[in-house]
Amino acid sequence: MREEVARSLHLNLLIVFLLFLCLHESCCSPFNYMKSSLIMGKRENALLPEMSPSAAPQPLVPLLAPSPLTPFTNNTVPKLSGLCMLNFDAVESIMRMTSIDCLSVFAPFLANVICCPQLEATLVILIGQSSKDTNILALNGTLAKHCLSDFEQILVGQGASDNLQQICSIRPSNLTEGSCPVKYINEFESTVDTSKLLVACEKIDPVNECCKQICQNSISEAATNLALKAYDLLSIDGSHALSDHSSRVNDCKSIVLRWLASKLDPSHAKEVLRGLSNCNVNKVCPLLFPNMSHVTKGCGDGISNQTACCNAMDSYVSHLQKQSFITNLQALDCAASLGMKLQKVNVTKNVYKLCRISLKDFSLQVGAQESGCLLPSLPSDATFDNSSGVSFVCDLNDNIPAPWPSGSQLPASSCNKTVKIPALPAATSGQSALYDEVLMFLLHFAASVVLTSLL
Template sequence: MWLQVLCAVSVWLSSFEEAVALQTVYEQSHVSSIPDLAKPPTSGLFGPIEISPAVIPHFTDPDEPLPPMYPTFPTRYEPVLTGKCPVNFSTISSIMDKTASDCSLPLAAVVGNVICCPQFSSLIRIFQGLYSVTSDKLALQNSVANDCFTDIINILASRGANSTIPTLCSINSSNLTGGSCPVKDVVSFEKAVNASRLLEACTTVDPLKECCRPICQPAIMDAALKISGKQFSLNENKNLVGELSHVDTLTDCKGVVFTYLSRKLSPDAVNTAFRILSACKVNKVCPLDFKQPTEVIKECRNVAAPGPSCCSSLNAYIAGIQKQMLITNRQAIVCATMFGSMLRKGGVMSNIYELCDVDLKDFSIQAAYGQEGCLLRSLPSDMIFDNLTGYSFTCDLSDNIAAPWPSSSSISSFSLCGPEMSLPALPTSETFKNPGCRGGRVEFLIPIVSFFIFSTLLY
């Protein structure tokens, strides 16, 4: 017992001594001058949350240290509303608070892909469900949608959220209107769809199984197909250009299905379900921007052992990636595989991740001087606000998990849905700096100015 306590204290003190200020990755003055920033993955029927490149932070000098993120506390004030939105927002006040926290002013762009945009998207759908309860409509008229969307943004901003969320997440008032979907009322919806089957599939979404053995997602797609009137195969590539309007209609109808679910389920239950579905999407694709690694390929093409020029070039390239955004552990696997495939395509055959000691955490936001990295869990997570420390988030203990080197230059067959559906194994006891502190789940504090990041084992 005392040995475990001593080990925990030892680990905490070690991390405390090495703690440094987290770099600021959002600067308002740079928002409008980003011509070639991170290009988010294109959205699709089951694509990732789309992040607008216009609001991802840009850094002109990759070698210039960034200022620390000082303790940030939201300034709450009474919002000015249009008075034209026929919804009582107090009914979903807790969801509004969660969204404001997840999209907090200084961090929205950093956690947009994983935390902010999935939660904001869920809020929009929950709001539509709330509107539907009193109107029996599953979509809003354009004028009402504009007023209500304005009120939503004003309320979130009054609770400390970043007012650029619509641009960041590529969501606007038109997302409330149902678009081109032909079915927008409850009666017509329930005539066309087996509502009981839909609710049975989506009332409780399993966070560990849904992404690889989906139950709710196929039910949503089936309902969307039925109300869209477009019975076509999503796997058919013929006449793709002519089918684009059909795809748009199907996407709009999926939004209507989400509204129906929001109408039938409690706000907390449906928010949990929607966030899990979003996690399934974002973890499939790497959200980082990889520019052509010409210098890395040049220096590493023929290496078979660790070399200073190769590793220096690789580290310099990765240092630029580390200033983009926080990503999840599963996204890091996809990103590492994608980048490795680019290198293999350029002629780098040796596993330079291993030669240069590149870990999964190296693909996410780092603390100053690269001493600490943070990968978020692949399960849905939220920002945590504390009156003393400000905002914080949970990191996985993944420091010693090596980045996977791809077996070929193609990642077309890459999948995280193996039989065990798990991440790479945690490092063995031999890889720990303190081998005496093993056998228990140790959580320790890494103070990074206002962020107290709790390190936990991968789930």
């Protein structure tokens, strides 16, 4: 028995050491080690989610953080295929920004809001800028594999995660034309009203675009015109088996965005693309809600014991906080989603008000005070400074109460929010989440998970 305990202790300490070493050398994503540690832990029911809050959260165990990473520089020479003809030099500065946004340690936790939107925009701009030489707005399947591999190798050489294709669900097919029948620039410009498209999308208002959809409607119109070309081609062949029209239009939207990126300078194109992507980012809650039986037991049937209810809610929310950083608008959707789920399992009273749950409680916690970090709803990037390292702006101080849903449906759109929150943190509440603070949290979190498995 003692030998088994010793082996278990040795294995778990080894996991902590590997995580410590990995973060110190920036060699891998912390997500993999956290997932492994969670799997190693004892679980009462294998069918429950990995972070099911069946008990009060364990305290964070102090662990010495490694010294800060070496300065963010190109310290690795990428191994390129030599087969990709895309013009990487044309988007050098955008790729450098993407590497910072997708820094190895942060990528899984900034994926939804910062890393993946920036990564996707960079790929669009890369193909768009390269089309000036190739006259084509898509790659074939073979070339797409080589180019995506080279693209990732360059980013990894600048400090980005080596798991971006998985984190952001990027595939070589994302660089092709998909089912869109048009990929050559001359055919594109003879099919689409390019003047109208440029007027609508050359400059967008990142706040009002999501509601008025001026550029988005113009993109949809252009994509629809491109998709209709397929019907003419198929009718010539006498085929009646038409692909799903909405899927074809969606693929053609990628072609439209690449054409736009070819007509704007890279930095300008990046602002437009990130503004458009944020309209989709802020529409939904990215969090996964684990089993809530513990909350149902403590807060259901009229709440007989307020202390027990709030302890259960605090435990549940603490597990949500370990998933990712989210924006303030996403937090509204998350609060509504969780509230609706609780109401369906007979939690009828406003437990948000009762237990003082605020919007920032739904996002990852950082800093010495473990304060919720809500990212701005407008597009944002991480920044790098030689003295302070990598940081990003988030709201740590505004305690906006989480709204308890009053109706039977979620908010229809971010344009109809009843709670007014700023798109950007106010000067008094905007803070920078520094590398050391967030890294310390990640190490604490991983260590607590491993040591919990020993109890």
